[in-house]
Amino acid sequence: MHSSPGWLPRTGLDRIRLGACVSGCLSLLLQSAHVVFAGPSTGWRAASVAALLILCAMLVLSYRRRRLELATVLLEAPLLVLASAGVVDPLATVGLVLVVLAVQSLYGTQRGWLTRIGVGLASLPVAVALTPVSTGQLLHWQTSAVLGILPQLVLVCVVMRAVYGAMINQQRASARDAVLARIGNQMLGATDTDQVHALGAQAADELVALSPGVVTLFVRGHDDRLQIFGVAGLPTALIGTVLPGDVLTRPRHYLDRLAPHIRHWDVEDLTAGRYRLLGGVRELDADVVDAFRTMAHQVLLAESSRQSADELRHQAYHDALTQLPNRALFFGRLADAVDRLPPGSAALLNIDLDDFKIVNDTHGHAAGDEVLVAVAAILREAAGPDGVAARFGGDEFAVLLTGLGDAVAAEAVAAEICRRVMAPFQLSAATARIGASIGVAVTRPGLTAGDLTRCADIAMYSAKAQGKNRVEVFDPARHGDIARHRTLEQHLHHAAARDEIELRLQPYVSVATGECAGVEAVARWLHPTIGAVSHADLLDLADRTGQLAAVGVHLLREACSQFAAAAVPGLRLSIAVTGRFLAADAAVEDVLTAAAAAGLPADRLMLVVPENDQLNDPTVLRHLHRLVAAGATVSVDGFGTGALPLAALESFPLHQVAAGPALLQGGGKKLAMVNSVARLLEAQTLVRAVDTPDRFDLARRGGADVVQGAAIAPPMTAGQLRAWLATDRTAMPATDSP
Numbered sequence: 258m259h260s261s262p263g264w265l266p267r268t269g270l271d272r273i274r275l276g277a278c279v280s281g282c283l284s285l286l287l288q289s290a291h292v293v294f295a296g297p298s299t300g301w302r303a304a305s306v307a308a309l310l311i312l313c314a315m316l317v318l319s320y321r322r323r324r325l326e327l328a329t330v331l332l333e334a335p336l337l338v339l340a341s342a343g344v345v346d347p348l349a350t351v352g353l354v355l356v357v358l359a360v361q362s363l364y365g366t367q368r369g370w371l372t373r374i375g376v377g378l379a380s381l382p383v384a385v386a387l388t389p390v391s392t393g394q395l396l397h398w399q400t401s402a403v404l405g406i407l408p409q410l411v412l413v414c415v416v417m418r419a420v421y422g423a424m425i426n427q428q429r430a431s432a433r434d435a436v437l438a439r440i441g442n443q444m445l446g447a448t449d450t451d452q453v454h455a456l457g458a459q460a461a462d463e464l465v466a467l468s469p470g471v472v473t474l475f476v477r478g479h480d481d482r483l484q485i486f487g488v489a490g491l492p493t494a495l496i497g498t499v500l501p502g503d504v505l506t507r508p509r510h511y512l513d514r515l516a517p518h519i520r521h522w523d524v525e526d527l528t529a530g531r532y533r534l535l536g537g538v539r540e541l542d543a544d545v546v547d548a549f550r551t552m553a554h555q556v557l558l559a560e561s562s563r564q565s566a567d568e569l570r571h572q573a574y575h576d577a578l579t580q581l582p583n584r585a586l587f588f589g590r591l592a593d594a595v596d597r598l599p600p601g602s603a604a605l606l607n608i609d610l611d612d613f614k615i616v617n618d619t620h621g622h623a624a625g626d627e628v629l630v631a632v633a634a635i636l637r638e639a640a641g642p643d644g645v646a647a648r649f650g651g652d653e654f655a656v657l658l659t660g661l662g663d664a665v666a667a668e669a670v671a672a673e674i675c676r677r678v679m680a681p682f683q684l685s686a687a688t689a690r691i692g693a694s695i696g697v698a699v700t701r702p703g704l705t706a707g708d709l710t711r712c713a714d715i716a717m718y719s720a721k722a723q724g725k726n727r728v729e730v731f732d733p734a735r736h737g738d739i740a741r742h743r744t745l746e747q748h749l750h751h752a753a754a755r756d757e758i759e760l761r762l763q764p765y766v767s768v769a770t771g772e773c774a775g776v777e778a779v780a781r782w783l784h785p786t787i788g789a790v791s792h793a794d795l796l797d798l799a800d801r802t803g804q805l806a807a808v809g810v811h812l813l814r815e816a817c818s819q820f821a822a823a824a825v826p827g828l829r830l831s832i833a834v835t836g837r838f839l840a841a842d843a844a845v846e847d848v849l850t851a852a853a854a855a856g857l858p859a860d861r862l863m864l865v866v867p868e869n870d871q872l873n874d875p876t877v878l879r880h881l882h883r884l885v886a887a888g889a890t891v892s893v894d895g896f897g898t899g900a901l902p903l904a905a906l907e908s909f910p911l912h913q914v915a916a917g918p919a920l921l922q923g924g925g926k927k928l929a930m931v932n933s934v935a936r937l938l939e940a941q942t943l944v945r946a947v948d949t950p951d952r953f954d955l956a957r958r959g960g961a962d963v964v965q966g967a968a969i970a971p972p973m974t975a976g977q978l979r980a981w982l983a984t985d986r987t988a989m990p991a992t993d994s995p
Contacts, residue, residue, distance in 0.1 A: 264321065268431075270424035271323070274363050277417075278320040281360040285313040288340075288353065308340035309353075316360050325364045333357065333373065334380040341380075354380060355410055362417035374414055426544070429467050433548040436463045437555065444559035453563055454487075457556040461489035464552060468545045470538035472516055476500060477531040491516060508534055527553055576648040578626055579633035587647035591657055592706040603659045604667035604699045607713035608636070608674070610652035611692035611725040620687045622923060627684045628691060635677050639670055651919070655713075664699045664730055671695045671728040679726055692726030694718075699730075707801055711742055741787055746802050748784065753811045758782050758795070760815045761972030762823060762830075764981065765943060765965035768956065773982060774963045775863065776823075777831040778816035779972045796835055809838040810847050817855035817862075823975035825982060831863040831892060839866065839877045845884055860888035865915065868895045872909070885910035892943070896931055911940045918946040921955040928959030 266272040289309040292302050315329045315336075337357060341350035358377040362370055440460040447453045465471055472490035476483040481502045488495050495515060504511040508522035512534070519536035523546050526532055535541060535549050574586035582590070594603045610632065617625040629652070636646035636656050645657040656674070661667055678693040696717025698709050712731040720729035752758050760780045767774045782790040790798065799808035813832060820830040838844060852862055864884065866872065872893075881891055892913035914935045920927040921944070928944065935942045944956040947966030956964050970981055 268424075268428050270363070270421070270428055273420065273424060274320050274323070277360045277363055278316050281316050281356045282313045284352065284356045285309045285316075285340075289313075305340050308336045312336050312340060312353075312357055316357070319361065319364055323364070325361065325369070329361075330369070330373065333361070334376045337377065337380045351410065354378075355413055358410070358414050359417045362414050363421045370414075370418055374411065377414075378410065426542075430544050430548075432467050433464055433544075436460060436467070437548065437551055440552070441555050444555060445562075447559060447563060449567075450560055450563050453556060453559040456559075457552065458487055458489070460552045460555070461487065461549070464545075464548055465490040468537075468542075468548075471541070471545060472519060472536045473549060474512075474534040474536075475531065476504070476534065478502075479530060483532070504534075505532060508536070512536070525550060525553065528557055576633075576650075579630055579648050581633050581637065581654075582645060582647040584647065584649045587645060587649075587655055587657070588706065588710075590645045591709070594657060594659055595700055595704070595706045595709060598659060598700065600700050600702045600704075601663060602661050602700065603657065604661055604664070604697055605709050605713045606656040606658065606667070606671050606674070607696040607698075607710075607717040608654040608656065609694050609717055609721065610654075610678070611694055611721070613652040613691050616689045616691060617922075620684065620689060624684050624687060624689060628682050628689055631682050632678060632693075635674060639674050661699070664697070667697050667699055668728060668730050671697050671730075675726065675728055694720040694725050695728045696720055697728060697730040744787060745782075745784065745790065745798055749782075749798055749802055749804055749808070752782055752784075753808070757784060758811065758815070760812065760819060761974060762816075762819060762978050763965060763972040764970045764978065765963045766969055767963055768961055773825075773828060775829045775831055776820060776825065776978065777865070777965065778812070778820070778833075780812050780815075792833060796833065796838075800835060800837055805835065805838050806841055806843070806847075809834060810851065813848060813851035814854065817851050817857050819975045820861075821855040821857055823978045825978065829861055829863045829890065830857070831865050833865040833867075833894065836866060836872055836874060836877050839864075839880050840874050845880050845887075848884060848889070849887060858888060859884070860890075862889045863892050863912065864889060865892045865894050868893050878909075882910055896935070909938075911938050913941040913943055914938070915943040915945060916961075918944075918948075918952060920944070921952055921959065925955040925959030928956065928961060932960035 266275050286309075289306045292305050292309070311332070315332070319325055319329060337350075337354055340353055354377050358374060361373055365373070437460065440456050440463075444453055444456050447456065461473055461475075465473060473488070474485055474491065474495075475487035476485050478484050479502070483500045483502055483504060485495050485498045485500065498515070500511060505524050508524060509520065512519065512522065516536060518538055521537050521540050523535040523541055524532060525535070533549065533553050535546060537545070574583055575581065576583050591605060610628075613625065613628065616628055629648070632654065633646065633648060636654055640646040640656050640658065643659045647655045647657075649655060656670075658667055658670055675693050675695055678691060682689045682691070694717055696713045696715065696719065698712035698716060700709060704712070716729040716731040720727045723729070758780055759782075760778055762776045763779050764773045764776050766772060780792045780795060782795050784790060795808065796805070799805040813834075816830060816832045834848075841847075848862070848864070849859060852859055862884075864881070866877075866881075872878070885891065890912035891910055892915055893909070893911060894915045896914035896916050914931065916928060916931050920931055928942075932942045941962045942960065943963045943965060944952075944959070944961040945965050947953050947956055947964040947968050949968055952966070953964060953968055973981060
């Protein structure tokens, strides 16, 4: 149900109509008053006044509804004749006809307007001919005084109609622009190409509705065969119709059967075999063609933007080489399967390739890449349509199997994977042989996705320990290491109170000068029965057990306290924190409080965060920016091995990127690539685990700024650090490399 347009004008055309309506009504009312006071009342004069008032009401009704009613069209001529019959001056009839026709020229179609002009002009001689009867004054209608006015009357009506046409065109053009602006904004928020296409179809329908006599077709295909995939202003049943390629050069010839009323066509080549055909019953206005062209380009731009976003999302969650899901995407699917599927119906296969390094060393990394792609194809096929295969990096893969009956079925799939991976791979330039150690863990009641991952890891390492190239299914009775993990989880809560967490300070030095460039806090948990747990494993364990905040704060306080005790002015303290720790509400306050308690200004701190998808968290980013604003700096650890796109790092307040020894392979070329990215980000490059002179030389040739490792200095206490800083360290590790 449509609401009434209302009294207030909303467009330029409405304002012109209102002005014409008011002027016309005043003219008719003044004429009716003149008839009333001109002399004694007669039947003709009474009828004339009534007709004038009805004509006035008809003008008001036309404005109120913004259209002419059928009754208005039918009664217009009789009322004009009747209204003219009572006027004192017969020539005043011209004014009545002029007022009514001029005002009504602002409504209706072109054909209706021409009809009203003809009827109105015919009513003028009739009204003049009746004047001897109504007023007793004689005036012949065929005189030049009467007929000479007709062209002037036509001219005024044509001018009014031209004004109407110009305003209508302007109004439609504004409405088309509004449609394009609104649909364009909606396309910016579209989440997929299907939504973009739906918005494009909606825009085409609205533009056609605003362009009377216009239709449009969208076709795609090759030059010799095209198919309609979208229409506006024509029956949707035409979608799917096949047309010859010549329709692009002779559209009217081939489309006359589908749209016989369309006489003019405009063809536009969109892109990649897609075309837009715009038709009209008359010559197409340039504004209309431009509107449809803009709409088509909006769709193309939105498609391109959406495809780019989809590609970026795919890159963020898929391995670039094999196109398999990466760790982040895989663990989301794994957690969903563990939560959703009944125990025993899903299994995790943790796969580590055996002797893959030999392929790289013997045949080169290109051959290694070929092997990885071939293995990915095997795993993708083994996972099936309901499972998921993933690459975690390097030669580590995983497969999630669903819809299983028992562990035997999962073991059978793993054995088939192992058999196929052990078969020779025919590469472009060589034949390569590798193997696979596969750990299998089947879901059980009470196991989380993290538990299942630990079980599969334990089984995989057990397979390697038993000679590689084999499948091992996790068995709680045989794989006691799971008890180690649970023991650590249970004892972690008391580790700090029992003084079991040891923290040391390990320097890193400038490659160019050999001077100490900073100090990193390195922690480990010395469990009394299980042994040492590394810093990274300690943080991972704290994260899994929900103790990350407590452990992280303890490490921060201890590191700041020892660094302050070392009394090494001018150096920064680096300490590892996780993205999840930084996402906590109190993270910023915890970091700054730990530094302040030790008397360290914030600008002496560098927070080392691992490169992973947690860095995309808006809260983490916001907290990092707050810490940087307070003076702290940021380093990204494991740079070049995570799944974080470069675009995400551009928003970081980054000071340093840290890379592991894996990037020293291949003669330092990988490190050189990472170093070039670091330069773009205006960040320093740190290489860890420089344990030999050769590694130092590779780091130097790769362009590293600073290095750290056993070849430089081991982790040490505050006192040992002071003594080490006091020694002469200008001589860097010797190397035989040229």
